Amino acid sequence: MDNPDPAHQKKSLQTNESLSAGEHKKQIEFQNEAVVHLNALYNYALHITMNPDDAKDLVQETYLKAYRFFNSFERGTNCKAWLFKILKNNYINLFRKNSKEPGKVDYDLIKDFYHSIKDARNDTSETDSDFFHSLLHEEVYQALLSLPEEFREVIQLCDIEGFTYEEIANMVDSPIGTVRSRLYRGRKLLRAQLEGYARKYGFATDTDQ
Amino acid sequence: MNCIETRALISAAVDDELSFLEEKQFLLHLSECNECTVEFDDAQRTKLIIRERVVRFKAPQTLINSIMQLTSFSTKEMF
The missing domain is CATH 1.10.10.10 (Winged helix-like DNA-binding domain superfamily/Winged helix DNA-binding domain)
Known part of the structure; x- marks a missing residue:
């Protein structure tokens, strides 16, 4: 969104005054399609990691990756399923390799x-x-x-x-x-x-x- | 359809994932077989108890905030 506050711009990964119309559209779509599943992702992450901090890291990584590759998400398919697939891959990469059997x-x-x-x-x-x-x-x-x-x-x-x-x-x-x-x-x-x-x-x- | 074939379809029947033909044959067998009906009822109850009894957690506000920074939207609009 067009937010003139410089502090806000620093914090946001994609928000600045020169934000393109395409990027702005992507943000809105990402919120409507992907961010609405945040609770479900966190819940699942918590159940598989058994640790609130790990669950938070896992969900953050998942959303970062999802946002980055959001253009590859096939519109009209289940976004929650796409996010879970990313989360599962992240889980394997981030935790399971170096943790308990x-x-x-x-x-x-x-x-x-x-x-x-x-x-x-x-x-x-x-x-x-x-x-x-x-x-x-x-x-x-x-x-x-x-x-x-x-x-x-x-x-x-x-x-x-x-x-x-x-x-x-x-x-x-x-x-x-x-x-x-x-x-x-x-x-x-x-x-x-x-x-x-x-x-x-x-x-x-x-x-x- | 015999008992072995029917049991292979029980989970799909519980989850409403049978094809039209499979469902027809499945129900026909259940109408004639008490043991498979009990198995089916058990599987249904097991699914129900998982749905009802496993606690679901909401994301903490700090996580909501950090995800929202990705898109710079107000958090109050959604959660």
Whole structure:
């Protein structure tokens, strides 16, 4: 936008008085198409990094790259899916290469993580007597994190983020058939984990009946 | 369609990703098979619980601000 404040110009990567009409248009479009997905990207980044600072870095890197290459984004396709793909590649480049082995879950970290954010819990008003509804967020999340990464990833992308199989297949570089079968097997494993919690707390499950 | 073929389609059925023909055959099998119906119901409930119980976080204001600097827009307009 035409902002004459010099301090503001310094901070902004692309804002100056000589901003071209094309760049201005790009900024508006980028905001409408890409920035609106900021919360979803941060949420996903937090769930895969388990660390708020890392999540912020990851999202920042993702938006920097997305803005730089925004002209290559195919208009009319799902921008959120495009951003997630960039985020996933950034994650691999920035974190996974030099951090802990993939697939290993640090349960103490999860506990601390959930302890630190428990005030942010968003309880639903479910009154369903289904045993699942007695489970806590932390337990469901632990069950999810206990899955091998290839299963956890597709479940998060499908059930939490709402991507289509085609979009997920593109993100994880696998055929749609693989996404289907990972979701099926992942949900079965998850179900078994959750039933374990339910039994621990004395709830009857379908398999007990 | 037999039980093995049906189970391969369960996740796609839960996510509304079956083709018209697949859905027809899938439902026909479920109408005749109690075990596959239970599997299907379980998969649906598992999806539901993930959607309901996994906490979603909003981006902190500092992050919103830094992303907004990319485009120099007012943050209040969007978040």
